[in-house]
Amino acid sequence: xxxxxxxxxxxxxxxxxxxxxxxxxxxxxxxxxxxxxxxxxxxxxxxxxxxxxxxxxxxxxxxxxxxxxxxxxxxxxxxxxxxxxxxxxxxxxxxxxxxxxxxxxxxxxxx
Amino acid sequence: xxxxxxxxxxxxxxxxxxxxxxxxxxxxxxxxxxxxxxxxxxxxxxxxxxxxxxxxxxxxxxxxxxxxxxxxxxxxxxxxxxxxxxxxxxxxxxxxxxxxxxxxxxxxxxxxxx
Numbered sequence: 001x002x003x004x005x006x007x008x009x010x011x012x013x014x015x016x017x018x019x020x021x022x023x024x025x026x027x028x029x030x031x032x033x034x035x036x037x038x039x040x041x042x043x044x045x046x047x048x049x050x051x052x053x054x055x056x057x058x059x060x061x062x063x064x065x066x067x068x069x070x071x072x073x074x075x076x077x078x079x080x081x082x083x084x085x086x087x088x089x090x091x092x093x094x095x096x097x098x099x100x101x102x103x104x105x106x107x108x109x110x111x
Numbered sequence: 112x113x114x115x116x117x118x119x120x121x122x123x124x125x126x127x128x129x130x131x132x133x134x135x136x137x138x139x140x141x142x143x144x145x146x147x148x149x150x151x152x153x154x155x156x157x158x159x160x161x162x163x164x165x166x167x168x169x170x171x172x173x174x175x176x177x178x179x180x181x182x183x184x185x186x187x188x189x190x191x192x193x194x195x196x197x198x199x200x201x202x203x204x205x206x207x208x209x210x211x212x213x214x215x216x217x218x219x220x221x222x223x224x225x
């Protein structure tokens with residue numbers, strides 16, 4: 001799975017939009033981009049997955065530029081409960097199997 | 112619909128002992144993966160089981176072994192425990208055949224080795 005780079009930490013305030021960018025310069029043609037969220041002492045939770053352009057679900061949006069060398073997870077109007085670690089993963093989704101987690105981005109939402 | 116369940120929640124062992132952790136996958140899922148998460152780090156892939164066979168393995172020593180049962184539940188065994196094995200052990204289940212990295216994680220088992 002491709003190596004990813006994302007900020008170690010970010011701070012935000014309630015009601016703001018938060019954008020977390022992940023770099024994945026050596027992404028392969030068949031690779032998908034996936035984001036997970038993890039709260040303390042819990043297992044990670046799948047947020048969103050995409051291949052190109054923009055994907056949106058009830059939780060977040062994922063923006064992927066044409067060269068696919070980076071991606072941005074967008075969380076609209078965050079609340080205190082969005083305080084968590086967010087992981088960006090890149091790999092061939094058809095292979096399934098192991099997920100390679102980096103250190104993730106620790107998002108802290110303040111009142 | 113029950114999600115992924117793991118037992119026990121917490122466990123304390125001493126160096127050199129052996130431990131068995133258990134996982135029941137989400138209903139309808141037949142693939143189980145195990146991860147180790149040290150404090151402050153992202154989860155590290157240990158291995159994955161499908162159709163009672165180990166399908167993929169991460170960079171973990173042979174002290175780590177597993178098993179999957181016909182009902183898709185799984186066990187993780189760790190022999191000759193080391194202090195460095197202290198971590199949160201996560202089980203995740205998924206359904207193969209989908210073009211997806213969506214895995215459903217359990218709450219984990221917190222293992223402390225003294």
